[in-house]
Amino acid sequence: MELHLVIEGTRGLAEQIHRQLRDAIRSGRLAAGQQLPPSRLLAEQLGVSRKTVAQAYSKLTFDRLIVTQVGAGTFVASRLPPQSHPLAQEDLAGSAVTRLWQGMETPLRHPLPEARVRYEFIAGASSRRLFPEAEWRQCSLHGLRRSALHRGYYAEPEGLLELREAVSRHIGFSRGVNCRPEDLVITSGAQQALDLIARVLIEPGCIVAMEEPGYPLARMLLEAQGAQVVPVPVDAEGICVDRIPDGARLIYTTPTHQFPLGMPMSAARRHALLDRAHELGAIVVEDDYDSEFRYTTQAFEPLLTLDRRGLVAYIGTFSKSLSPELRLGYAIAPPALRTALVNAKHLCDWHTPTVLQWALARFVADGNLLKHIRRCHDVFSERRNRLLARLSGDLSPWLEPLPAIAGYHMAVRFRRPVPVLQLCQLARRVEVGLYLLNACYRHPPQDDGLLVGFGAIEAEDIDPALDRVRGILEQLSG
Incomplete structure (x- = not known):
């Protein structure tokens, strides 16, 4: 017999034959018990190798659509397996939960490469050219060599001792945090660090206090764990401690560089926060995400250093200081949480990839991280100064920067009413990426602003980009 099969191109030939025979059997064009041509004959008819047809037949046999009878040939199975139809969402027992996750917004997500514009003012991203390729390559090779000595076994959930020792020395010098390797x-x-802390502290319905505005991914993560997240306003000194609700089990804060507004928490407010946490029996999560990039001599002691009662869980990341793609961070657990946090890490993903851990340990121990931070600091400082000069100059009729002493983003308020969505849409048409502050609020205010990152845009591109923004603002002002 001859089968009507169509071969297109030279790729995936076995898959093409398998798919067309499968569809013919399922549709009834090839009836149950009907004999198929020998693989050699079908190969000649289609102009392909016999091996290609044999692969297609083998897959059909695995699918239980055909059977081979020794000495007789290959036949369509007399009893076909039932076709599987994926359940529709409404048929799932957990459809209500699935709908919540499907409808969840994803604020601050970085655009895909094809969607990026020429001038990106997105927060949390840094220039590709700043990454220390040569040094990291050497450290990665070291990581591969060290990993080969331990291959075949899982590593300790808390992380390699060599990396924990290197991190404890680094943050002691750069952030003024005193900790032991066994505390790390x-x-x-940092997102996983917060997730682990939430796993061991939060039950559905429990109260969590969080800065308003604040880091939206932290709020969404805590809510996904079942917490009742209560937004607590911030002022010029940081989180308003007297507004932290009774019954709060966890307090999330960014004291060194408030996200997204930028102000540091005052010393008095830090002590008041620790006293309030002690009164509640609450854990304070201190998210110190980018304090290594400071632009003033003003310095504040980390909450962890002030803590004498084991109330502070300190989390940090290398996403800002090195690269977000590495996905490397850490948590310093208070004594009451340490064992629980390690167990949660073990159950979550066992451990962070060891090759990356070995590489980062060598990178930090060799002094490359501090050199890289100093180099980036100079670059970011130049960009920040250029941005502030324009915001206090020809853009000042419309825009007002909020003071920020660290990091590589700043918040900008509008001095006069501006249709912000239209501004962002028009800016994107002229290759400028602008991002709104309202994503950082649980209850967005009427007077919206911009979250302006200067890590990803080159210094020489800031003026041309802001020239285009000024032109749009003039146009919108009419």
């Missing part, structure tokens, strides 16, 4: 848990970014 290496995580896949």
